[in-house]
Amino acid sequence: MELALSGITKQFPGVLANDDVNLEVSGGEILALLGENGAGKSTLMNILYGLYTPTAGEIRIDGTARQFDGPGDAIEAGIGMVHQHFMLVPVFTVAENVMLGNEPTKRFGWLDLQRARKTVREISSRYNLDVDPDAIIEDLPVGLQQRVEIIKVLARQANVLVFDEPTSVLTPTEVVGFVEIMNGLKADGKAIIFISHKLTESLELADRIVIMRRGRTVAEVTPANMDEEKLAELMVGRPVDLVVNKTPAKPGEVVLSVENLVVLDDRDKRMVDGVSFEVAAGEIVGIAGVQGNGQTEIVEAITGLRPSLGGYVKLKGEDITTASARSIHKRNVAHVPEDRQRSGLVLPFSVTENIVLDSYYEEPISNGVRMDWPAAQEQATRLVEQYDVRTPGIDVAVSTLSGGNQQKVIVAREFDRDVTFVVASQPTRGIDVGSIEYIHSQIVGERDQGAAVLIVSSELEEIMALSDRIIVMFEGRIAGEFDSSATRTEIGLAMLGSRPEEITS
């Protein structure tokens, strides 16, 4: 089994996403495709999977050139893909998802569910995946959903497996299980390509690492003679500071206190189940945990975006449990929301409009009726300058900016006050290393000026780098609290819901 991509070029309107990319992989090998967001990794893999047609270049399998007009062709050629956002129908069972598009049928197109279940069980036991064919997808944890994706690919007799950011949704312990699965597949002679922007796991997992930058392959290395600093430099194109520089925290008075909070999600499921913690001035508290363990709902309840069912949220001793989002914002609370494109920005609005989104109704931006646009533009110009937002102008739609610069617009808007409390959710998700460094330094800066800071992130590295104190959430409850000297393993265990006493023993 030999797969070769040669001279792949993909031109999107205005963007050259892939520029003469070459890549080879053979059976029994794990190849890491490393690069920052926007380096062209996903485009390349979508071309391989037939979702995009390349502008130039060719795909060869065992020496024969193949052309893919759609995923159907790629599947037939033995290529399987596990997407970063899983391609599973949430209301279907595992068996239904696995057979979709490839259904075993009896007469009249009647589904042969027995055979579909059997396929799932066979693959599941062969690779030790432990998946129940009759479970409904939306009831499964993300780690198991990923295994369903793997079964789906294997059921189609794939020989080349492409994983797009496979570990971004997993707990550290689930990653261990995932590595075992990968090695099992490798031993079985499958060729594996995994896309990543994480340095450590590329070094640990891969037999070979191909690094992409700005649509080109810039280097091909073996992990043996590499370390993280060198990899990061190849990936970004300049030396990178991988640690966050900060002094020890000097916690002052308690700013935020959450008492016995209970919050439901949109489907009335109890996502936060009696959570209590405090955040003091001058410290950064990080909430770690796999996504979907109540972090989103906690932040929404604190910022007044979601009603709570029980408990209290107090800011400097004042009860804000039922206060509106605006009145909480007016108490100098800065909120960097989880999904910048959905709840942080109005994408078609200009940079200026987005910057005054929290102050458009009051002096000096308006007199209550009429907007003072020159004042708004002045403020936007000042903040764009001060927060290093790289934009062609303050009047362009914010949707045209890169992810990192969009995030800087939000940070500029939220931090340009005398902030007493900062809550930031996934502050650096999907943005480039340069912007990550910058946003981290801004957050530490707010702490040093005496703000209380609450960080939520599913990237454990980020939590460990930034936080002075770490709370781990599991199934809506606090599963552990650690100081900044805690190890990855300790926190990883708590993320899986192990009791604190088991961790310490």
Next chain:
Amino acid sequence: MTAQIAAGATEESLHRATPEQRRARTVGILLLLLAAFVLWIFGLGVESTDTSTFNLSLPGAKYENIKWEVDSRMLSAILAAVIAFLGGLVLRRTYLRWTNVALAISLALTALSFLTWAAAGKSFSLVGMLVSTVVLSIPVTLGALSGLMCERVAVINISIEGQLLTSAFVGTIVGSAANIWIGFIAAVLVGALLGAVLAVLAIRYHIDQIIAGVVINIFALGLTSFLARRVLTAAPELNSPGRFASAKIPFFGDIPVIGPMFFDQNMFVYATFILVIVIHFGLFYTRWGLRSRSVGEHPKAADTVGIDVHKTRYRNVILGGCIAGLGGAFLTLSQVSRFEENLTAGIGFIGLAAMIFGRWMPFGALAAGLVFGFARALQQKLGILGTPIPSEFLSMLPYIVTIIVVAGVVGKSRPPAADGQPYIKQ
């Protein structure tokens, strides 16, 4: 340590009610009010000596003269007590999942009490009304099935009304000019054609599906009204297509009550029941259904396993049009046998409501169709019985039922996840 580790919330600490509990409280109070209303208006609104007589067989049936005579006031009092009991149960909020069941039973009992009141001192053909219920439910159920076929693949079909109306019109003209069978086929084909128009607008051109549907409705109403005035007035012979006769099924047709309702009807009624069964098993047990549902829930997932999202959507939307065409044919080739301007008068929209009420399930659509059919049958029969309620209010009944059902009874139901969103490939 400031964080409290791994302690769940106790029930006492929940000082704010969940939406489910709030709903149960509202429904419970409403049921108690309903019970009081039933007792006061329907129970005390009749003379204490009145009896209501319900006929349970049609004249000329094999088993004739089955009757149910009942003390009007007594029955309503009992029904009110049952409703109050159910309201009390709901208010206790121990069995939250039974809230809707209690509500549905109470509404049915209220309807029975209402009939007792209306028929006090008179004789009322209950079976006649139930037969009408089935007949009147057919276009609503077919409309709901049409909407369901489209929404299961995430295309919102708001043009059911227009499809019904145009098919009814074409069915009349072709049926009168040629014969009734050719008229029937023409009606179904016209439904398919309008389905195809919607499909092209929504799938090929990504036009907002609500707007595309509204445009088709306006177009259908305008065109059929214009042609009805011009053509049908000038040539009235084109407005008498005849009717499909009813075909009684031996033995089953003679069963009291059930027989005339379900086994002594014409082929449209049988076709509707068969369609409900076929679509149900098709959707949930065949390859076609699995692929259709995947396209409605997560089109990108379907695409990545090689399913042609657009082709699937075209096929189902056109099939949905055919079903609406069948409904249109029923209106003029079975029910009234002549076309009038705006003959449908909102049946298509009620069908859409029935689809939602039936939670996008074929048997749900049928049940919802029967509820709306009952409301319309009630409206017609009460007109004959002569009640103190003004006829204008009676004609509002089906629409009021629609509003109540969609706004209140449905609760939270889940449409297909991608409903209404065009699928755009990069």
